[in-house]
Amino acid sequence: MAEVFFRLAKSPLAMFGLAFILLLVFVAIFADVLAPYPFQKQNLMHSFETPSASFLLGTDEFGRDILSRLIYGARVSLQVGFIAVGIALVVGGMLGALSGYYGGWIDNAIMRVMDVLLSIPQTLLAIAIAAALGPGLFNLMIAVGISAVPTYARIVRGSVLSIRGMEFIEAAKAVGSSDTRIILRHIIPNSMAPIIVQSTLGVASAILNAAGLSFIGLGIQPPYPEWGAMLSGGRQYIRDYPHLTLYPGLAIMLTILALNFLGDGLRDALDPKLKR
Amino acid sequence: MVKYIVRRVLFLIPVLVGVAFCVFTLLYLTPGDPAKMVLGDLATESAIRDFREKEGLDKPFLVQFGNYLYKAVTQGDIGRSYVTKRPVMTEIMATFPATLKLATFAIVIAIVLGLPCGILSAIKQYSAFDTVTMILAMIGLSMPVFWLGLLLILLFSVYLRWLPSSGFDTFKAMILPSLALSAQSVSMITRMTRSSMLEVIRADYIRTARSKGQKESVVIWVHALHNALIPVVTLCGLQFGSLLAGAILTESIFAVPGVGRLMVESIKARDYPVVQGGVLFVAAAFSVVNLLVDLLYAYIDPRIKAQYR
Numbered sequence: 001m002a003e004v005f006f007r008l009a010k011s012p013l014a015m016f017g018l019a020f021i022l023l024l025v026f027v028a029i030f031a032d033v034l035a036p037y038p039f040q041k042q043n044l045m046h047s048f049e050t051p052s053a054s055f056l057l058g059t060d061e062f063g064r065d066i067l068s069r070l071i072y073g074a075r076v077s078l079q080v081g082f083i084a085v086g087i088a089l090v091v092g093g094m095l096g097a098l099s100g101y102y103g104g105w106i107d108n109a110i111m112r113v114m115d116v117l118l119s120i121p122q123t124l125l126a127i128a129i130a131a132a133l134g135p136g137l138f139n140l141m142i143a144v145g146i147s148a149v150p151t152y153a154r155i156v157r158g159s160v161l162s163i164r165g166m167e168f169i170e171a172a173k174a175v176g177s178s179d180t181r182i183i184l185r186h187i188i189p190n191s192m193a194p195i196i197v198q199s200t201l202g203v204a205s206a207i208l209n210a211a212g213l214s215f216i217g218l219g220i221q222p223p224y225p226e227w228g229a230m231l232s233g234g235r236q237y238i239r240d241y242p243h244l245t246l247y248p249g250l251a252i253m254l255t256i257l258a259l260n261f262l263g264d265g266l267r268d269a270l271d272p273k274l275k276r
Numbered sequence: 277m278v279k280y281i282v283r284r285v286l287f288l289i290p291v292l293v294g295v296a297f298c299v300f301t302l303l304y305l306t307p308g309d310p311a312k313m314v315l316g317d318l319a320t321e322s323a324i325r326d327f328r329e330k331e332g333l334d335k336p337f338l339v340q341f342g343n344y345l346y347k348a349v350t351q352g353d354i355g356r357s358y359v360t361k362r363p364v365m366t367e368i369m370a371t372f373p374a375t376l377k378l379a380t381f382a383i384v385i386a387i388v389l390g391l392p393c394g395i396l397s398a399i400k401q402y403s404a405f406d407t408v409t410m411i412l413a414m415i416g417l418s419m420p421v422f423w424l425g426l427l428l429i430l431l432f433s434v435y436l437r438w439l440p441s442s443g444f445d446t447f448k449a450m451i452l453p454s455l456a457l458s459a460q461s462v463s464m465i466t467r468m469t470r471s472s473m474l475e476v477i478r479a480d481y482i483r484t485a486r487s488k489g490q491k492e493s494v495v496i497w498v499h500a501l502h503n504a505l506i507p508v509v510t511l512c513g514l515q516f517g518s519l520l521a522g523a524i525l526t527e528s529i530f531a532v533p534g535v536g537r538l539m540v541e542s543i544k545a546r547d548y549p550v551v552q553g554g555v556l557f558v559a560a561a562f563s564v565v566n567l568l569v570d571l572l573y574a575y576i577d578p579r580i581k582a583q584y585r
Contacts, residue, residue, distance in 0.1 A: 116294030119566070120559040121521035128555040131543055132302040208420055212525055215422050216540045231423060235529075238426055239434050249423030256418035264414075 007269040014265020020258035028075040035068035040223045048241050058243045060234065066244070069225035070251050076226045077255065080141050081207040085199050087145030088206075092152025093195070097183055099153065100160030111157065114150040122147045126209050130218040140219045144206045155198050159191035193270040197263055204259035211252050227252045280574060288567055295559045296348065300341050303355075303552040313358040313546075354556060355549035359542070364553035368535055372557070374444050375527065375534035379519040381454035386461035387512055393462075394469025394508075399496060401474065409466060416463030421522060425456040425529040442531035453530040457522055461515040468511045472504040479503075506577050513569025517562040 008014050027034055036056070043063035051058045057066040099110040117125065130143035163169065164187065172182050211228030213219040220226035222233065227248045234244025311327045312319065319327075328334045332343050347353040355364045393413075397406040432452060433441035443449040476482065477500055485495045524536030531537065535554055542550035 112290070113294070116291055116298065119291050119563045120295055120298070120555070121518050121562055123518075123524065124521040124555055124558055124562075127524065127539070127543075128299065128302050128552065131548065131551045132306045134307065204418070211420055212422065215420075215525065216528060217544055228420070228422075231420075231426070235426060238430060242430050242434075245423070245426050249420065249426065252420050252423065253415070253418050256420075257414060260414055260418055 004269050008265050011265040011268065013261040014269070017258040017260070017262030017265065020254065021262060024074050024078060024255060024258075027071055028078045031071045031075050035065075035071040037065040037068040039064065039069045039072040039225045041065070041068075048237070048244075050241075050243060057247050058241075060230075060244055061237060066230075066247055069230060070227070070247060073225040073227045073230060073248070073251065074255075076137065076220060076224065077207050077210065077252075080137070080144060080210040081203040083141045084145035084148065084206040084210070085202045087141065088148035088152050088202065089195070089199060091146075092149040093156045093188075095149070096153040096156025096158075097160050097187065100157040101164060101179070101183055101187065107157075110153065114153050117150040118154070122151070122205070123209060123212060126213060127216075127218065130213050135218055135221050137220055137224075140210055140213060143213065143218075144209050147209070148202060148206065151202070152195070152198065155194055156191065159194050160187050163187050163190050197267045197270065200259055200263035200266055204256045204263065207252070207259075208256055277574070281571060284567055284570055288563060291563055292560055293345065295563070296345055296556060297341065299552045299556045299559075300344050302555075303548055304337060304340070306548050308546065308548070310358075310549075313548075314356070314361075348556075354553045357542070357547055357550050359545050359547045359550075364549050367538060367550055368553060368557050371533055371535045371538045374532055375520060375523050375536060377450070378444070378453055378457060378523050378526065378532055378534060379516060381450060382458035382461060382519050382523075383512065383516045385454055385458040386465050386515060389458075390462045390465030391469055391508070394466040395473055395496075395501065397466065397470040398473030398477065398504075406470075410470075413463040413466045416459045417467075419459060421456055421460065422525045422529055424459055425453070425526060428452045428456055429529075444530070444532040444534075453526050453532050456529070457519060457526040460522070461519060464515060465508065465511060469504065469508050472507050473500060476500045476504040506573070509576060510569055510573050513565060513572065517565040517569075520558050520561050520565070 008018075041064060043059070046055065046059050046063040047061055049055050049059040049063070055065050055067070057070065059065055060069070095110050095114070099107040120128070125147040126143045129146055130139060133139035133143060169182060169186060172186055177185075210219055211226070211231070214226045214228035215232045217232070220229050222229065230248040231245050231252075234241070234248070237244050309324075311324045311331070311333060315323055315327055332340060335343070344354075352365050353363060356362065357364055357367055360367065393409050397409045400406050429441040429452065432439040439452050440446075440449045441452070444453065477496075482495060482500055485499045486492075490499075520535075523532075523534055524539055526532070527534045527536035528540040535558060539551055539554040542548075542554070
């Protein structure tokens with residue numbers, strides 16, 4: 001583990017990514033303390049203000065402080081990103097592990113269903129689920145999470161398959177370990193590398209997907225400050241007040257960029273073959 | 277080869293039925309009574325009952341799905357819009373050409389920009405060009421298409437006034453939406469081409485070509501590129517499929533009258549049959565494109581062809 005971190009630390013981009021994500025987590029946790037104003041506080045006397053000393057990133061059409069809304073928005077985005085990936089990981093991971101470990105008809109049944117789901121583009125699947133469930137934070141997480149399940153199922157299955165045939169699994173079976181024990185103690189820990197990488201990149205795509213859903217009105221509803229919803233709200237004022245859309249977009253992009261850098265760095269750090 | 281094609285085409289059928297099942301289930305679970313949605317709030321109890329009976333809404337779930345599938349296959353009937361009362365298929369067919377055009381433009385831009393950038397990056401690995409290209413590609417991957425779209429509008433329509441910010445009727449109007457939509461694909465194709473080239477360049481046969489004194493340009497452009505392109509072709513095809521889906525957000529920003537905008541507007545109007553019909557249609561288009569890519573892949577990769585001789 002220490003060795004992996006050491007290799008990760010050698011990549012400046014990955015370190016930038018890690019630092020940015022940690023900062024974002026800190027901001028999200030302490031949003032109540034860090035935000036200069038409450039996110040829903042309207043002040044029509046100060047609507048559409050450009051950045052100034054009292055409103056560092058300006059205000060929106062209702063005179064709400066954009067910085068404060070971005071800070072609270074970090075909470076929503078990270079929550080959606082991590083919980084959606086959590087859902088996808090648990091459900092997809094379990095399906096993939098069962099499929100890869102038992103093979104035969106179980107494998108066939110699970111993977112054919114996954115094939116069907118994979119033939120619907122992820123964004124589209126998320127839209128379909130979100131449209132059926134209706135808007136809201138919880139539904140958004142479910143929609144984004146479920147739409148990612150097939151990807152994780154496939155990755156976990158692949159990695160379980162490659163490990164299942166190894167000699168140490170045979171040895172564990174020979175000494176009488178149960179299937180559950182073999183899966184939990186031997187197979188899962190040894191197939192973590194690709195899953196960690198995919199999860200990091202997965203959080204990025206979950207945040208992006210969630211922002212997209214909110215942008216078209218299927219995610220978080222106003223007045224809650226979600227970055228995609230903020231972008232969508234500022235869109236009609238883009239000609240006169242571009243700062244309404246500039247900052248939320250920048251927040252999304254930097255977060256995704258940081259996660260992508262970190263994911264790429266992790267991939268290289270966890271796979272010594274790629275390192276020269 | 278024929279056996280392979282037939283097998284792949286036949287495999288499409290269960291996938292499409294599966295997709296239809298998912299879409300139908302989602303529509304079934306969607307809150308709101310379709311009878312009330314079609315007839316309006318003022319409809320009488322008996323009118324609603326008659327409608328439910330006529331449309332088969334009182335039947336069990338699986339029977340309803342069977343009917344849905346039957347109508348979809350035999351008549352291309354995948355429901356009726358709650359809002360316009362027109363068949364969903366008619367609505368989709370009216371908007372699909374714009375989406376197809378948008379996705380085609382975007383994939384052409386992505387290939388024209390992505391391939392050369394990826395090849396140059398690989399040849400000049402670790403050079404300034406490589407570093408800048410890779411960082412730009414990463415930014416391209418991280419940029420939400422709806423934000424990039426707004427930035428392009430801001431720059432080219434609001435400040436520079438070169439290009440229109442909406443519509444899709446003229447060539448000029450098509451530039452911004454296509455650019456915005458292509459960004460992710462450009463990045464992915466660049467990255468894939470680069471890594472695929474790098475892998476091939478290290479192969480033994482490239483060393484052989486070099487050591488027999490072959491010119492470097494021939495080694496790169498003839499020997500390496502031919503093999504490096506195989507995974508890139510697959511990616512391009514997959515990207516084209518995703519672009520059809522990605523167009524949903526792009527279309528709603530640039531007011532392109534395509535399937536995506538139709539779906540977003542239907543979401544806002546709670547016109548679920550159109551939403552689900554759109555999902556079904558785009559997913560079907562995506563599967564067909566993927567099938568074509570697989571067949572093309574088999575054609576250009578002799579290893580796959582050999583398996584099915």
